[in-house]
Amino acid sequence: MAYSEIYKKIGLEREIYRLQKQAYFGSDREIKMLRNLGVEDNKLLLEIGSGPGYYTKVLLDAFKNTEIISLDNDEALLSFAYKMLNDKNDNYGNRVRFINDDIIKSSLKDNYFDVVIARFVFQHLSDPVKALKEIYRVLKPGGKVIIIDVDSELWGLTYPKNNLINQLNSNLSKFQSSLNGNREIGRSLLTFMKLLNFKNLNIETVINHSDILGKENFKYNIDKALEIDPRMSSILKEYNDFFNLSYSSIMILKLFFYGEKPV
Numbered sequence: 001m002a003y004s005e006i007y008k009k010i011g012l013e014r015e016i017y018r019l020q021k022q023a024y025f026g027s028d029r030e031i032k033m034l035r036n037l038g039v040e041d042n043k044l045l046l047e048i049g050s051g052p053g054y055y056t057k058v059l060l061d062a063f064k065n066t067e068i069i070s071l072d073n074d075e076a077l078l079s080f081a082y083k084m085l086n087d088k089n090d091n092y093g094n095r096v097r098f099i100n101d102d103i104i105k106s107s108l109k110d111n112y113f114d115v116v117i118a119r120f121v122f123q124h125l126s127d128p129v130k131a132l133k134e135i136y137r138v139l140k141p142g143g144k145v146i147i148i149d150v151d152s153e154l155w156g157l158t159y160p161k162n163n164l165i166n167q168l169n170s171n172l173s174k175f176q177s178s179l180n181g182n183r184e185i186g187r188s189l190l191t192f193m194k195l196l197n198f199k200n201l202n203i204e205t206v207i208n209h210s211d212i213l214g215k216e217n218f219k220y221n222i223d224k225a226l227e228i229d230p231r232m233s234s235i236l237k238e239y240n241d242f243f244n245l246s247y248s249s250i251m252i253l254k255l256f257f258y259g260e261k262p263v
């Protein structure tokens, strides 16, 4: 499915803004987790589905001697990322190269990368197994892959329980499925990796919790998502009431799937 089907609903500019917020939201903890999982500096890293390049920037800032190849199949997002990271007088542009390609059938070289990272991409793929086979092919022996994604049943856990957020979650899942994606990808990824012969498998989670990151930030994200589906906008008031409660909270689990290509 073309990713533009998603942002067609809210417009490219707003999608870029949404992805910017999402890239930095809890990113310190994500970087700590990447380091814990063994991502080192001074490596050749493939970032799959780099979008507007904000997470690319997070990675470039965290791993200052790392060279990144960022692959995406959306021309508009790629060209935004290219401009954003080449505009200023910093050295981002020297360490990153953008490639317009599809991870389901890429033209990348065999046995080439030390590390592959794909964040919030697998939920959009029509054939995640093919993508994993491609990752296996392009990794050097001993190379590492980290896939960061969600599973809708671990997304948006609220206190107190809130049916509207459950409903929103379920609508987002249906929307994603209608575009051949899968927001329940989390439960299957490690098993696919095992079947495809990735070794030293591991799974970890980084949690975005509203009492740590600020409830307002979660509310904004979900408001934007709500606008994707006009059927949901009628219940915005009830939704806002939930966030206005002094004691309400929400958490989102980001799952980190780790594997290595055998030596």
Ligand SMILES: C[S@@+](CC[C@H](N)C(=O)[O-])C[C@H]1O[C@@H](n2cnc3c(N)ncnc32)[C@H](O)[C@@H]1O
Residues within 6 Å of the ligand: 003, 019, 022, 023, 048, 049, 050, 051, 052, 054, 055, 071, 072, 073, 074, 077, 101, 102, 103, 104, 118, 119, 120, 121, 124, 125
């Ligand atoms: C939700 S965005 C994630 C952007 C970024 N990784 C982040 O975490 O902020 C998903 C990105 O994956 C890209 N994408 C989706 N399917 C793809 C495919 N088959 N090959 C390459 N990129 C793909 C989309 O174009 C989009 O830029």
